[in-house]
Amino acid sequence: MTTTAPGKQSFLRAAFGGMPRPFWALWGGTLVNRLGGMVLPFTGVFLTQTRGLSVAAAGLVMAVFGAGSLLSQLVAGTLADRIGRRATLTGGMVATAAALLALGYSTTLPAILASMLALGLVVDAYRPASNALVADLVSPEDRPRAFGLLFWAINLGYSVGMTAGGWLAQQGFLLLFWLDAVSCLIFAALVWRAVPETRPEAQAESGGFGVVLRDRLMIAYTLVILGDALMYAQTYTMLPVAMTSLAGLTTAQFGTAMALNGVLIVIVQPLVSGWLGRRDASRTLAAGLVVMGLGFTLTAFVTNTAILAVTIVVWTAGEIVTAGIAGTILATLAPAHLRGRYAGLFGLAWSAAGMLAPLLGSALLEVGGQRALWFTTGGIGLAAAAGMLAIGPAVRRRSTDFDSPLAGAR
Structure with a gap:
């Protein structure tokens, strides 16, 4: 007992120690918000089954949502700096609560749109x-661990x-909207x-989005992140379609295999984030992108649940590697007073991928089947990794320009 306790304490300190108290408030709010995030995964079901919309009308509604999401990151990034x-x-969370309740009580197509x-x-x-708060509050050496812990909270929540939402949806969708809205308000209050x-x-x-757009290194990095996001977006767009329609898996088999993703992240992320943070960020991110690309390429050969599980383990390993590092590099590239705007452009890549991935994926499936889709997805990962390695020296030079020795002192 006495011999293992110090080791456990050392692990806990390495995984969770050293973060400023405000970071834990942000972490706790993120966890609560994700625990209550039950509406979006079931939006399509709500629109078609509860509100009786056609599939085409539901698609239009989701496209409008995507258009709003594209604008969101740029506007919110500017507001974070201004x-x-x-x-x-806090304003975004309160507004999200109001929008969720408005959607829950909307019954006509114009109101839903x-x-x-x-x-x-x-x-x-x-x-x-x-993203800007983490960069402001946490010292540069601890940022990979901080972003990794936020990623962990998001996946745990x-x-x-998701599990609770699937059960609660059977009791009535309005309950989901209220629980999601309350979780947003709790997040806002904590922060x-x-x-x-x-x-x-x-x-x-000082500065503006023009400064961000003139930063060629940030533009190049955003393209790298777009490649990362295009790969990941296939997991919730075309992967379910390909596995159930073409590979012959049932929805239950697919869901069981996909559960591995969340389980691995929850177990492994805290164990490795500190170690990953001590590696060179650019090379580490590139390595993670290669592993993700390999995992998605292997998906072309899935014929049963076991093989799908293997591919999920591979690309999840890459996802774990990239999770804390991507935000760390973003914090390195951005001047402190423009961190919100830089994070907005970073977020725009993820929003754009959410719209582009199903368009690209469905076209590739129609033209060349699974191999066309997953070989292309893997190729995107390799291209993104090569791009990251190419800009790595510039990222390392930038790290000496913007990281203040006072970061995290507050």
């Missing part, structure tokens, strides 16, 4: 502010929320009360 990280995050556009505009508005404003006041109004 009015502050805390105000943007308006509510979904509003939800798209605000549901991810917290992300640029959250999402796994539990407002426990997280200080970290925006650099002296430079709060």
Whole structure:
């Protein structure tokens, strides 16, 4: 007993220690919000079964949501730099709660379209502010671990929320909307009360999105992240279609295999985030992208649940590697007073991938079947990794320019 306790304490310190108290408020709010995030995964079911929309009308509604999401990241990033990280995050969460309830009570197509556009505009508005807060609050050496812990909280909350949401949806969808809205308000309250404003006041109004768009290194990095996002977006767009329609798996078999993704992240992420943070960020991200690309390429050969499980283990390993590193590099590239805007462009890549992935994936499936889709997806991962290695030296030079020795001192 006495011989193992110190080791356990050492592990806990390595995995969870050293973070400032406001970070844990942000982490706790993120976890609560993801635990309550039950509406979006079941939106299509709500629209078609509860509101009686046709598949085409439901597709239109989801496209409107995607358009709002594209604008969201840029607007929220600007607000995080202008009015502050805390105000943007809490305001976005309160607005998300209102939009969720508006959607839950909407019964006509125009009202549903308006509510979904509003939800798209605000549901991810917290992300640029959250990224900027982590960069402001946490020292450079601890940022990979901090971003990894946030990724862990998101996946832990999402796994539990999805399971509960599937059961609660049978009791009535309106309950899901209320629980999701309450979780947003709890997140807002935690941040407002426990997280200080970290925006650099002296430079709060200097610069703009033009500065970000003229930063060729940031543009190149955004393209790398777009490649990452295009791969990952296939997991919730074309992967379910390909596995059930072409590989012959049942939905139950697919769901069981996909559960591995969340389980592995929850178990492994805290164990490796500290170690990954001590590696060179650019090379580590490139390695993670290669592993993800390999996992998706292997998906072309799936014929049963066991092989699918193997591919999921491979690309999940890559996802774990990239999770904490991507935000770390973003924090390295951005001047402190423009962290919100840089995070907005970073988030735009993920929003764009959410719209492009199903279009690209469905076209590839129609033209060349599974091999065309998964070989192309794997190729995107390799291209993104090569791009990351190419800009790695510039990223390392930038790291000496913007990281203040006072970061994390607040």
